[in-house]
Amino acid sequence: MKVLVAVKRVVDYNVKVRAKADGSDVELNNVKMAINPFCEIAVEEAVRLKEAGTVTEIVVVSVGEKACQEQIRTALALGADRGIHVEVEGRPEPLEIAKLLQGVVSKEAPQIVILGKQSIDGDNNQTGQMLGALTGMPQGTFASEIKVDGDTLNVTREVDGGLQTLALSLPAIVTTDLRLNEPRYASLPNIMKAKKKPLDVTSPAELDVEIASHITQLSVAPPPERAAGIKVDDVAQLIDKLRNEAKVIS
């Protein structure tokens, strides 16, 4: 069984991103980039399926500028077998990324596609679901557990108020939530080996996708600041303030 994992190059989660002073965009010069944390969980899950003998090949794909080959190499070092880079300039929107992934899916015919539930830059939480609509595949979003059972994929999902389990017929799409697994670190020998693994570069034209834009970012701004309050001395004073000043408890 073949698995396709999509990964995205994003600003490292430790970086505190700021709006530029002129509000035109966020400041992305000289900031550390990394594989999106939810995508890392997606890679890890694919590697675990392979280690369990369920999966025979892991293909990792990334859509973006040339630099995202670094993140493909990271995924290869974590255990993916080969990479596909769909080279696109700028920041394609989720719908366009989903269309490009659809092109890759139709060439590769994976049984499972695993993506992160959202990327920590745009926070859109869309691409996996859109790929589902375009390919007609079922989706198990916000997954905390997946199990392959013949030609069915059982997915436990993190939903408001608890967990939901669905049975999806393969091929199917999974988007990862935090508790699906804890990703491993790549070992140095595996990082070296990853450099020799195959990485193909393709383009929207080769995948027969015309990139369109539906959304224009007009400006960005820092969120409104919340004024700092006061420090209270003890629990008694805290209760008094909540009762008599803020009037939020009785």
Add this chain to the structure above:
Amino acid sequence: MKTLVVAEHDNISLKPATLNAVAAAQVLGGDIDILVVGGDCTGAAAAAAAIPGITKVLCADNAAYSHQLAENVALLIADVASDYANILAPATTMGKNTMPRVAALLDVAQISDIISVESADTFTRPIYAGNVIATIQSSDTKKVITVRTTAFDGVAEEGGSAAIEHVDAVHDAGVSTFIGEEVAVSDRPELTAASVVISGGRGMQNGDNFKLLEGIADKLGAAIGASRAAVDAGFVPNDYQVGQTGKIVAPDLYIAVGISGAIQHLAGMKDSKVIVAINKDEDAPIFQVADYGLVADLFVALPEFEAAL
């Protein structure tokens, strides 16, 4: 211009998130219809019809929609979408699951998690874990939007009497089946609907210590939440998580206990009316957003707090 709001419901009743999405639809202006998709969902449809200012309620009631599987529901929404300029849903796990699928079927973008409507085509939404607010403009003639519920005060529940129109179209993609669910049973209010929330972070040290929050929660009628750090450490389940990748809350009172205040957590709670922070590290960033900060060992302060209530 007509707007369709996709209701959040459990077939029997409407979830309050629907009222927030209707509020966002009202800012857009024009006629508002509500779509209730479910199985044996006449209760929810009747509740939707009672919301004031609704033109009509579309009710798609079929076994294929019982568990609101995204594959089936998205096909239905895309089917009825032709009459509408805007299709809105609350940004709950249900809305997030279904609406991008709808957008792709319609070949339009989805605008996720809006926090304001600036004009018919311009919206604001948080990006980068809430570090930045982006103002964006859509060029799609049909807009598919999810609404951050805490950014819009819910409309009234009662007072309207919209007509209910049944939608007969049945879409069953036949690729997904509901197996089961584990819904956390609790006498406490739901996290996103509670007027008081008390959350624990890594400082709680383990899951057992969350019991220290329970007594206070019971006295205040509060819901219990957690930071991502506490969820990652396995103290509590993920549905407790308050933050950019968890639930967004804005209660009247938010009490953060043993939470340092990472931006990803702040993004989920900083619109609360009153914020209390209890942390032994006086430099913790949570104090920068707290109205009342108490620098104290939570294992001493929490029992005192509970006793004083």
